[in-house]
Amino acid sequence: MRSSTVLPLFDSVFGVAFTLLAFSVPDNVMSSMDLGRLGLSIAIYVLSGIAVLLYWFKLRRLLELARLLLLPQLLLGLISLLMIVLLPKLVQLVVLHGSGTGDFQNWTTAQIVNTIFLAALILFDGLCLLFAASLLAHPHVRHAEQVRIRHALRIQGWGAFALLLLGALELGLMWFNTEYVLLVPLILIAEEWLTARRFARL
Numbered sequence: 001m002r003s004s005t006v007l008p009l010f011d012s013v014f015g016v017a018f019t020l021l022a023f024s025v026p027d028n029v030m031s032s033m034d035l036g037r038l039g040l041s042i043a044i045y046v047l048s049g050i051a052v053l054l055y056w057f058k059l060r061r062l063l064e065l066a067r068l069l070l071l072p073q074l075l076l077g078l079i080s081l082l083m084i085v086l087l088p089k090l091v092q093l094v095v096l097h098g099s100g101t102g103d104f105q106n107w108t109t110a111q112i113v114n115t116i117f118l119a120a121l122i123l124f125d126g127l128c129l130l131f132a133a134s135l136l137a138h139p140h141v142r143h144a145e146q147v148r149i150r151h152a153l154r155i156q157g158w159g160a161f162a163l164l165l166l167g168a169l170e171l172g173l174m175w176f177n178t179e180y181v182l183l184v185p186l187i188l189i190a191e192e193w194l195t196a197r198r199f200a201r202l
Contacts, residue, residue, distance in 0.1 A: 021090035054188040
């Protein structure tokens, strides 16, 4: 299947994810929050939206590089779309229940919710890595583009490691819970900035 035929569906699903993210704001809970908690909740939604946008850009770039999608790319793309639609609901759960404390010995509701959300982000990042790796053996990807993909894989590998580090901090420290949501977009932005710099040098 040509990637150009899949891109409209791909863009539409990400558009739905953005819409669901906006409509998943829990109005009845937000109205009862204090100013500090309300500000943090709004920041979580905004930064989660930035993360979705960056994931859209990252995966769309890979789809365009593929040109022709074989079975591995189709399966990875389908799983990625299913994952991205789940993120708005997970963000809502983080806003509602993610502000509590917890650690390895004390699995509270906040700890479970934060761990599931962060695991979803790590899984989506891993799917992007697998998609990029599958293009290295793709017969329709040019050699010059494969060189770019290898550089991008190294940079995104460090980004995935940084997400895993956030997960370890979230699980191991009592005071580090929803703070990781504020750092995830910074990791993704750093990935894209470093990738763009590397591509400019090639």
